[in-house]
Amino acid sequence: MSQTEILARLAVALGIGLLVGLERGWRTREEEDHQRAAGLRTFALAGLTGGVAGALSVSAGPLVLGLVFLGFSGAFTAFHWLEAKAEGNFSATSLVAGLLTFLLGAYAATGEVQIAAAGGVATTILLALREQLHGLVRGLTWPEIKAVLVLLAMSCVLLPILPDRPVDPWQTLNPWQLWLFAILIAGISFGGYVAIRLFGDRLGVILASLAGGLSSSTATTMALARMAGTHPQSWSILVAGMLSAGTIMVLRVGLIAALLNPALLASLVLPVLAAAVVQAVGAGVLAIRRVDQAAPKLELSNPLELGSALKLAAFMAVVLVAGKLLQQAYGGAGVMMLAAVSGLADVDAVTVSIARMSLADLGPGSAALAIGLAVVVNALAKVGMAASAGGWRCALPFGAISLLAMTAGGVAGYLASLY
Structure with missing residues (x-):
């Protein structure tokens, strides 16, 4: 895999993180930076981290990706738990979105660029339609x-x-x-x-x-x-x-x-x-x-x-x-x-x-x-x-x-x- 191809895949991984982070950051835009565990930059870095781990796994084996994901998921979950405990908000949406952003970034780096990008767009749409989806569920019989x-x-x-x-x-x-x-x-x-x-x-x-x-x-x-x-x-x-x-x-x-x-x-x-x-x-x-x-x-x-x-x-x-x-x-x-x-x-x-x-x-x-x-x-x-x-x-x-x-x-x- 050439350096140009690696950079292109990492760019897609970063783009997925930026897209998801844009929605998450906009939703918490009224909060101070130190009051939230994950925003635009954090999700962008999560996508890029997944991309780097995925690129490394291509040459070093899937064990590298598994170990990096375990470390990332542990740290991300811990910070999200601290935020939820401090605010009394126990929604798991941002936690799942962060883990999924990492995995989509890794998927893009392993070569499935189009599928990963589609997954990133679908994830962002689901996050953005929170009110509409909740209203739909409330209106169902x-x-x-x-x-x-x-x-x-x-x-x-x-x-x-x-x-x-x-x-x-x-x-x-x-x-x-x-x-x-x-x-x-x-x-x-x-x-x-x-x-x-x-x-x-x-x-x-x-x-x-x-x-x-x-x-x-x-x-x-x-x-x-x-x-x-x-x-x-x-x-x-x-x-x-x-x-x-x-x-x-x-x-x-x-x-x-x-x-x-x-x-x-x-x-x-x-x-x-x-x-x-x-x-x-x-x-x-x-x-x-x-x-x-x-x-x-x-x-x-x-x-x-x-x-x-x-x-x-x-x-x-x-x-x-x-x-x-x-x-x-x-x-x-x-x-x-x-x-x-x-x-x-x-x-x-x-x-x-x-x-x-x-x-x-x-x-x-x-x-x-x-x-x-x-x-x-x-x-x-x-x-x-x-x-x-x-x-x-x-x-x-x-x-x-x-x-x-x-x-x-x-x-x-x-x-x-x-x-």
Whole structure:
């Protein structure tokens, strides 16, 4: 290792210490120098000390780094304990920050410069956000904490142990992919919950609708239609939310299909964009022209909606198997039957199924037509939901704009098929 490289690594170690020390020094800036054990200079020297120890360990062995760290941690802990005893403040944050600064400096000196620098920045951010993080913890409820833990368990404990291969006789069901689908739905539901908590009911309706459109626009439409039934004076903002979810749904369907089979992109891009633009414009007009309208008070009960996520994943599994069987028995006609029936509930499962079939057994044109049929049937089903749960005052504008969007998508798809 050349001297230039050693100096560069030590400079990074010193920079990490200066960065952490800047935050620590600023927080205790009102205190006299002799009243605090560690400030800007101390943390800078801690980072540099770690850098020197790390550089020495490269040539002399890791034992040097271990011995220096033991000596540093003992001295730093002793001074911090004396300060805490004198002031009656027994926070361990500065102590942990000092030890971490030393270790990050050593890590930089051993060659992991980028990771050490990123760790220094992350450490400083965590220290600087003390008030915000404490406020966040005070504002959390136990159901919210439990939702995060369940989501982490689904992602980090269960997902890695599931087989990432088909396990059924039809070679269709992949447990890993189905569980990942459930995780995404649950995570998006939690994101909508957080949006309402952070941004309030009015803006929260739109944000939650956009998030809901990423998971299930059908479920989102039903939820908003029920709100319209109990809050008829707020029909405009709620219909805007339904259309926002529909916009995201159309874009999501096109994206999923194109990712699974890029050959579908040419057939889907124009109808998807046309339908999405019409719904987005309709949502914007309804949201803006009635800004004086009262937003409903939303009830926030279940942050995760895990049951809905698992049911939708199970439905996706059923559709995948049904699609395979119908395609084998009836060919293209069976796929159209599947698209129409599945679209009554949701379009994600049938989109995945048809896009996967188009890789081998189904042409891109037929696949795009089947996906479009599922979207149209789903739109009609959602209009029926809006009428039954929200009344005709909600269903008429929603149905009119949805019909216009589907018509625009159909015309665009027909024009695309001519070229």
